[in-house]
Amino acid sequence: MGATGTGRQGRDLVHSKRRLVRAVTLLGAAQVAAFAVTAARAADLPVKAPSRLAPVANWTQFYIGAGLGFDFMSGRSNLTPVGGGPSLFGLDGLQGADLGLSAFAGFDVQVASRFVVGGFVDYDWSRQRTIVNVGGNGLGLNVTAGMPSLDQGWTIGGRAGFLATPDILLYGLAGYSQMRINNWNLNYVILGGGPSLTVQEPAQTSHGYTVGAGVEYRLAGNVSLRGEYRYVGLGRNTTVDPLGAVWTTDLSEHVIRIGAAYRFGQFGGPATTAAAPALNPAWTGVYVGAGIGGDAITPHVAASIPGALDFNAAGLGGADVGGTFTIGYDRQIAPKWVIGAFGLIDLATNGGASVTATGGGATITSDLASVKWAWTVGGRAGYLVSPETLVYVLGGYSGSTARGVTYNLLGFVSTSPEREYHGATVGGGFERFFSDRISARAEYRLTHVETRDDLTDSLFTSVSAGGTIHTLRGSLVYHLPTP
Incomplete structure (x- = not known):
């Protein structure tokens, strides 16, 4: 009885070892198979490029x-x-x-x-x-x-x-x-x-x-x-x-x-x-923007009271702080070239700048010429010096309203009327994207307005004025998603 039991136990132990070996073998085979399948599937996936390094x-x-x-x-x-x-x-x-x-x-x-x-x-x-x-x-x-x-x-x-x-x-x-x-x-x-x-x-x-x-x-x-x-x-x-x-x-x-x-x-x-994620600038599409900067105006003014007084000034100008609101559409027509059309409105204030002249017991005072508001419609063409940066030139047609100038000329007080002056605008600037939709631009514009001769006021019977306006702006621009 003891011998028989001992033999049976030995055979059971051998069978158990054989079952354990078979289980381990099957498990290992399953793992190898799973690894092979995973490797095969991985071979079908795109290979991830190593991170690009930036200087x-x-x-x-x-x-x-x-x-x-x-x-x-x-x-x-x-x-x-x-x-x-x-x-x-x-x-x-x-x-x-x-x-x-x-x-x-x-x-x-x-x-x-x-x-x-x-x-x-x-x-x-x-x-x-x-x-x-x-x-x-x-x-x-x-x-x-x-x-x-x-x-x-x-x-x-x-x-x-x-x-x-x-x-x-x-x-x-x-x-x-x-x-x-x-x-x-x-x-x-x-x-x-x-x-x-x-x-x-x-x-x-x-x-x-x-x-x-x-x-x-x-x-x-x-x-x-x-x-x-x-x-x-x-x-x-x-x-x-x-x-x-x-x-x-x-x-x-x-x-x-x-x-x-x-x-x-x-x-x-x-x-x-590691480089930052590459931008995907949206050069084609509609954009809106707002900016701030300054203007300098160089007017040419002539006025007269027939038989009594003549006044002429060239180059006497003022400066102001101004803002801009713009909307436009650009289209990238080639890998390096962008063209577009835009409209904008400039608003400005001269902060009450004025000039006072005294001599011979007389005093002459006058506000300085400055822009009140202006509009421009035009187009631009630019070259992409990099995918995110555009250098461009622009041209257009503008209407500029000058502030009414109040003056005291030897005791005669009057205010010139506000009128809109029209003329051509040229300029240029650069624009750079900081995200896929937001860019910043710096821009210079020169506007030469025509001379108007219908500016009579309460003192002068004949007044004419024209001139040149220099405009400098920095702006932030949002580029709308393309439908």
């Missing part, structure tokens, strides 16, 4: 560039006799605005992943020329005045900025400036054969400080675009004209530019970080 931003470079925009000048001038005494003539709040050009060079050093510092030098030119003529039989004299304006100047300084993204630098700047100023010249002619008198404030070279701010966008390759504002404080200067009269002038200059730079060397360092 680390590197702004340590030398650069050269050029820009355009507008300048306007404001300040005070006062004429007194040598040795002191009552003021012979004074002017406060004058602004003359016109197109200006710049050339610049500099270097940047990226001192940290988000911070850039550098130095620069630039040279500015302007063709501001402001001439005012007042005269007539009613006054018994004719006065022609050439007003202060920027001729040329240079600035040397430094800037420091923060990289909002590897390609976008927000910066502030400060420096030392020297500006050549074309100063006052006054010519008095007594009508009826009387004597004439010329008073000339000598041209002067003024020194001062510059502060400002801007944004620079890195495009493809070694090209970047920037928009920049600078304030130049020129301080108080004293000059003596040939007749011995003393001029005291306190001027400041406002400079707004859009520029392009070529940066020497290679952007970026070794590929060490």
Whole structure:
């Protein structure tokens, strides 16, 4: 009984081991089969590409560039006799605005992943020329005045900025400036054969400080675009004209530019970080946008009271802060080209800027010319320097309404009527996508409006006006999904 039981137990143990081996073998075979099926299925799936590596931003470079925009000048001038005494003539709040050009060079050093510092030098030119003529039989004299304006100047300084993204630098700047100023010249002619008198404030070279701010966008390759504002404080200067009269002038200059730079060397360092997901910019479709910036207006004005008074001014302008609302449609017609049509409305305010002239016991005051609102319809054509960045030119037709100017001319008070002026607009800018639907753009426009001669008011029986408007805007744009 014991022997039989022991033998049976041995046989059961052998059978159990055999069953365990078969189970393990089947399990292993099942696992191998499952692995083979999984591998076979995986072979049919698309292979995921390895993460693309992007270069680390590197702004340590030398650069050269050029820009355009507008300048306007404001300040005070006062004429007194040598040795002191009552003021012979004074002017406060004058602004003359016109197109200006710049050339610049500099270097940047990226001192940290988000911070850039550098130095620069630039040279500015302007063709501001402001001439005012007042005269007539009613006054018994004719006065022609050439007003202060920027001729040329240079600035040397430094800037420091923060990289909002590897390609976008927000910066502030400060420096030392020297500006050549074309100063006052006054010519008095007594009508009826009387004597004439010329008073000339000598041209002067003024020194001062510059502060400002801007944004620079890195495009493809070694090209970047920037928009920049600078304030130049020129301080108080004293000059003596040939007749011995003393001029005291306190001027400041406002400079707004859009520029392009070529940066020497290679952007970026070794590929060490994963690239952000690629954008899919929607260049074809409808868009809406809004922006803010400034305008400078350079009007040409003529007015008269027959047989009594004539007034002419060319180049006397003002500046304002304005906003823009735009809607348009673009179509990408080729891998590198985009064309489109747009409509926009500009709204502006001049903040109550005015000019006051005193002399000979008389005072003349006037608001400065400025844009109230304007509209433009037109088209644009652009080249894609990268899939996300468009550089473009534009053209169109505009209607601009100037603010009514209130003035006091030797005790005669009146307000000019508001009228709409029409003319052609040309310009250009650049636009960059930050997401698949949102982009930012910087844009410069120049509008030359026709002269109107139906602007009579309560004082002058004949008034005509026209001029040029410079507009600079930065905007955010939303591109609607294509149906």
